[in-house]
Amino acid sequence: MNGKPRIGVYVCHCGTNIAGTVDVEEVVKFAETLPDVTVARNYSYMCSDPGQALIVDDIEKAGLNRVVVASCSPRMHEPTFRKTLLSGGLNPYFLEMANIREQCSWVHPDPIAATEKAKRLVEAAVVKSRRLEPLDAKEVDVEPSCLIIGAGIAGIQSALDIADAGFKVYLVEKEPSVGGHMIQLDKTFPTLDCSACIMTPKMVDVANHPNIELMTYSQVEEIGGYIGNFDIKVRKKSRFVDIDKCTGCGICAEECRMAGRFPNEFDENMGMRGAIYMPFPQAVPAKYTIDKESCLFLTKGKCGESPKCKDACQAGAVNFDLEDEIVEFKVGTIIVATGYDVFDARLKPEYAYGVYDNVLTALEFERLVNASGPTGGKVTMIERGKKKKKKGAEEEAPKVPESITFIQCVGSRDKSVGNEYCSRVCCMYTAKLAHLVKDKVGHDCEVTVFYMDVRAFGKGFEEFYDRVRREGVKYIRGNPSEIYKKGDKLIVKAEDTLTSTPLEHETDMVVLSVGLVPRRDNREIIDLLKLSQTSDLFYMEAHPKLRPVDTASDGVYLAGVCQGPKDIPDAVAQAKGAASAAMIPMASGKVKVEAQTSFVNEDTCRGCGFCVELCPYTAIELVEVNRMGWPVKVARVNEALCKGCGACAAACLSGSIQQRSFKDWQLLPQIEALGVK
């Protein structure tokens, strides 16, 4: 910008947020005395339309070429005021903000001292604004395709929305089938829709959609690049079954020498499978997989005369020579929908999960009531680790429990296991399972729910809770403390807190309403994408209120429980939100990248690599250059990846990396104006 700086200073009241503590009139009077300040004003809400109009008007009439807004943190409204400058015809980077709210009025109770501090902050901003330079935000092209990691209900919904809009989707799922946790559930609260009935059509859709490339039994191994241009590498693990040939007939699984010997993960390890298996009948794709950890041929090199699965397969699909395949492709956006794990009930040893067979987690109980589960949907007392009896041997019919007791908040709202949060679904799934017991086992089965609060906040939840109580489910207010055994019965030791009565509640079966926790393999995705976590260790969104599906990394979005516990409708809503967010850059085809990036003076850089290690966005690399005939290493910034955090510039030992708008000669006088020498 040529010519003498003409600076406008705008002091915001923010209602009483600022003006209640800081004397804004006095700050304005003070600002007027500062060199190069042409106009100084105060206004109740600078971010409002009339507030912004003041600035535009002054740019035009008073010929301003620098603007200082003294208001809130730039986090929210820096983009707002940049647009204001642009509409006044100024380069948006001639804006400087002084934070006199979060860093002043909100934290200082004394009005006199707060006003003094506001003056210092404004003066420092004015000093810096004189040295601002115009910047151009560059644009990059956006690849019209999206990678979605995780094919549970959230990932599936995002994939369908984006694919229906005409963009290419790569949907990557770790397990042999899509479906996630939702397909494990029997019915869904509060409407009692059959989970599989509403889920399987969507599962089939993602497999058949022309715009979706589905990769199951696959893992993302590498992610490079930046918004619009991510480079993805996926490992498709070998199933040792050619899925183009496999018809899903299942003869191989029947023939497997190890049939029924391994716990089936899909049934929460309650049902059994062989080494070659399909996790559940409605699996998508409906193809078989050989688990190389349990296959005799793959572990021992020998399976009888020859592997029976291979011999039995008429399609010739079993192929032990198949290897993992690496696939590489480019996408413009990424949605992370990796879901959750259920709380490990062993961390609450007082509930004796893993000690007594008939203490179950709620997810195990879901499989027990499910028609495709290990008991065909019959709720019976279970014997864990029971060896399969020889064919023909008489099986004693398993006993049906006469009473079932649910314990809520297992692993939620519990500091002792590090989970302070409420898991948001347990109250209602407990009510649903309690209802299913009455429905399937019969009204004579006594059902008791121990709770501390029932949180029935969603649409139709309270009504459902009312219904379940009227069905005869007994709710006792008191969170149990211990489970032990007396004869054949389990004893739940608790207090009925409404009558202050300590209880030894006798029951046949206990279901622990376990909470939702971040996946134990969360780290893998964090390392790939540099995602942040909130204190509960779920992935962190860019803003808890206003950017709930975005992350700190542009072009990377979150959907479902990986961001925090939520039920199916909320997960679906968020998935649709994430899909919509991802489609914005894909639809526009171009995206602006950060302008306040770092750059290197290659003549003075010593190539120490300190900045390379510090950069959280892997935006800096060391490259070899020719310096007067000598090959030397210097740092180079990939400006498309740089987010302008400034870590490199602050740390650079020789001052060779500078950040635009925060160059030493811009920043140091600002600091000096604050009284720091």
Next chain:
Amino acid sequence: MCAEELDFVEKYDLLGCIQCGRCTGGCPVALRTDLRVRCFMYDTQNEERLEEISEKPEIWDCTTCYTCAARCPKGLEPLEVLIGLRSLQIEEGKVQPTVRDALESIFKDGNPWGSPRAKRLDWASDLDVKVLEPEAEETTDVLLFICCTDCYDPRVMKVAQALIKVLNAAGVDYGLIGEDESCCGSEVRRLGEEGLFEMCDEENVELLNSFNVNRIVAISPHCYNTLKKEYHGLKVPVLHYTELVAELLEEGKLEIPKEIAKVVTYHDPCFLGKQNDIYDEPRYIITRIPGVEFKEFDRCRERSLCCEGGGGKMWVESESKEERLAEIRIEDAKEMGAQVVAVACPFCLLTLEDATKVKGVEEEMQVMDILELLAEAL
């Protein structure tokens, strides 16, 4: 009584309580007395009522086993509220004569059993043991901290004697404090006598720090817990004897030549298990004894049942028509066919042995400290 001592809400973080009921639900004495510790977490928020609440007799029913705190989802320690209320009573001098005598005896003679200090080492009179000199130049590996109960109670004395036998067999370099040894004050603090506990803390830390040793080994889990977690400024690490003995066995320094062909079960002392997570060492020792058939109680480890010996309960009897917990424990042991109930705590030893007599099974079932069992096999 100064106002800051009365600030229960802050001191015990009472506003953090969500009244979930896990404390009372887990409380082992709730089923046999009127104690509902959850209610105290709520009632004591009204500071004006503290005096009145502290008059409730059930505050003396708490065994300070710590189950309520271990189960609390908000990290609170409900038992400490009861101890705080006991303090109010103690300050007013409203205290049972048995408790008063025990506290006076600790103040006067350094033990709660009304015995003279001069007899503190009588248990070892027939044994060749080293009494440590303060500020000695030569370092002794282990200082043994012998519980008052082991020193004076004729039954429990045998446990301390067994400890000497075991350590001698393993060639451990150890020493005793002798007549200067004083009560650790664990029960003092739990009876609510804060001032006297502070004295125990200060004097014992000074005494213990005066010895040139590598580590302190306590025979009682109560002393161990207090030395390790409640004292201020101890310079050397504190172990429970089960940790030391497990180490000796593991390193091959202690060999067990004889067989004990008996069915043995183990009762977890609250102060060792629930409060200090020492579950494996005692089991390791017992199962290393040849011939032992080890059986677990159904309620073991984190779910173990309190014997009601702690929290000053040796001097306060609870009024209840219900069976004592120690009696339930002995019944369970009988049902599983245990010939020996092994313990690792002087209070558990006394309460459970008493229960075998009440139940009339003292002929068929022995209550023994792990050390006694081990010494028998040497």
